[in-house]
Amino acid sequence: MISRMWRxxxxxxxxxxxxxxxxxxxxxxYKATPGNLDAQMWTRDLGDGRTEVVTLSWWxxxxxxxxxxxxxxxxxxxxxxxxxxxxxxxxxxxxFEVTGT
Numbered sequence: 732m733i734s735r736m737w738r739x740x741x742x743x744x745x746x747x748x749x750x751x752x753x754x755x756x757x758x759x760x761y762k763a764t765p766g767n768l769d770a771q772m773w774t775r776d777l778g779d780g781r782t783e784v785v786t787l788s789w790w791x792x793x794x795x796x797x798x799x800x801x802x803x804x805x806x807x808x809x810x811x812x813x814x815x816x817x818x819x820x821x822x823x824x825x826x827f828e829v830t831g832t
Contacts, residue, residue: 732768732829733790735800737807738783739820746774746782749816753786756810761788766795781818789829796826 741749753772761770770788777783790796796804805823813820 733793733796734827734829735786735788735790735796735804735824736827737786737821737824739813739817740777740781740783741816742818743776743780743782745816746776746784749784750774752810752812752816753784757786757808760808761786761799764795764799766791766798793826800824 750772758770758772761767768789768791770786773785773787775783775785790799793804800806800808804826807820807822807824809820
């Protein structure tokens, strides 16, 4: 199993709106892709007007990640309104081999 992690930052006063947007776009697309085992989104208020958003998804294989992300699985996938919310973002993602429960 492979996990895929991405991080971005939004204004705290728009965090709930962004979470709803990502649930409708990225999270829905993760879960609709064959080979996706699950996905979660985590948020953390940084106390400075920013909220960190982490998406974490679990996949059967690198091929199933390619079905979601395209051939270059290191590149983050963005959606049309992301620029309206994100004040900073990682443009790449991190992958981990899941080796324990």
